[in-house]
Amino acid sequence: MDHLIENLIDVIGPGHMGSTAYDTAWAARLGEIDWNLSSHSLAWLAENQLPDGSWGARAPFYHHDRVICTLAAMIALSYRGRRGHDKVQIENGRNALERIVGGATEGLQADPNGATIAFEMIAPTLAAEAEKLGLIKNQGDRILGRLSKQRAKKLAFLQKNMINRHVTMAFSAEMAGTDERHMLDVENLQESNGSVGVSPSATAYFATYIKKGDEASLNYLRKAMKSDGGMPNVAPFDVFETAWSLWNLGMIPDLEVTEKLKPHIDFLSSTWQPQRGVGYAASCSVRDSDDSVITYSALLRFGIQKDLASVLAYEEEDHFRCFDLEVNPSISANIHILNALGQSGVNQANSSVQKELRFLQKTKGGNPYWVDKWHSSPYYATAHAIIACSGFSKELVEDAVQWLLETQNIDGSWGAYLPTAEETAYAIQALWVWNENVTRVPKEALKDGARWLEEHIDDPYPPLWIGKCLYHPSLVIRSAVISALALAQ
Secondary structure: OHHHHHHHHHHOOOOOEOOEHHHHHHHHOOHHHOHHHHHHHHHHHHHOOOOOOOOOOOOOOOHHHHHHHHHHHHHHHHHHOOHHHHHHHHHHHHHHHHHHHOHHHHHHHOOOOOOOOOHHHHHHHHHHHHHHOOOOOHHHHHHHHOOHHHHHHHHHHHOOOOEOOOOHHHHHHHHHOOOOHHHEOHHHOOOOOOOEOOEHHHHHHHHHHHOOOOHHHHHHHHHHOOOOOOEOOOOOOHHHHHHHHHHHHOOOOOOOOOOOOHHHHHHHHHHOEOOOEOOOOOOOOOOOHHHHHHHHHHHHHOOOOOOOHHHHOOEOOOOEOOOOOOOOOOHHHHHHHHHHHHHOOOOOOOHHHHHHHHHHHHHHOOOOOOOEOOEOOHHHHHHHHHHHHOOOOHHHHHHHHHHHHHOOOOOOOEOOOOOEHHHHHHHHHHHHHHHHHOOOOOHHHHHHHHHHHHHOOOOOOOOOEEOOOEEOEHHHHHHHHHHHHHHHO
16 A cells, blocks of 8 residues: 555646547647647547547546537537548537437436536537538537526626636636637736646637737647647646645545655645635636645645635635636535534534535435536545535435445445446545444445455546546546545555
């Protein structure tokens, strides 16, 4: 176990994430602006079309992910591909899109966690562009129909302000397309690393349509490109990767602060801004409560106290927002804040604790589990809710614990779509905390889960996390897996 932990600590860094069809498709549009980036991206798209003709995560099948990735890939191939060669791929994509969207967006409505990030902003822009190119017909109406009101609602949050690097919408700046560039504060949009919102797709859009050939943007994209020629959904995400990895490892009771671990702790500490917290990358201007509270908790576990006020600053009337201008609350962010309040010694009578418990009761509804907008699996939010509530409101999560036990597969694994190491790890972490702090759980559940996990410890992990498309932060997942194995020993 020690060597697994050491090997993980050795490679924590700017962020490890596989290529996504969506971001790669935007890089493919660069064409003559940077033929090397464009050609590698086009080759990636050609090689990674799925058997049904769509693009996106192979598994799980998430309708919003497939729609946004397929639209982006078809447009890129139409602009920059070898028209005769790519005609079949585009036609297969069109047919796949028809099947995915279905009548009256039935497919999209089937996704339990709802839309991917900024889908209501990006999809209309892509659909309108695809219609102009003659790539889609009926699908455009189906995609656009229910999204126009959602898009207008979100844009209303901006009021008279423009999108700049301090606004979360910068991450999805490509939503402006070629017709609504007036929404962008162009001179205040880029980060110091040349990116727009540390997003390869938003940055490729910027270098193609806003500041054509911008060298800072292109240098960022060259560094972001993966060895397989594709682009990740976020780059870098050094704070996210480090904080979540340390949070998972920090669950191990006897974990020592080694010389290898200390630089990562120091890095997180150095990124913290009083009254603001952190964002998912040190180079990102936007701060959010989820990355802040995970960083706060991870640092506190290793003996470093930061100001809790930076987290409490996100408090609203009935919940904590994840970031400014947020339309739909993040359940997992509120769970993590509740956990941090407990970690800080705040008692159950505290008004913020009570607010979080009411919020979790409300968002749970009639289910024994929670779903969250950042993760496609209910095991993520539910496991973290059990961990957070074990020190506050046991009654709120008793049925969630039972749900975990009842949904364990016969081979010891867990998984909402298919058995995965990630979801199995979350379940083991939650059951271990419950076993240690509340009441005993069947030894077989932990034993069987750990046995299965030992056989499925290594990458690749399915992309279960929700960004503009599905993605997988591989080291974050691996840290959860290693944590679970250490706890179950």
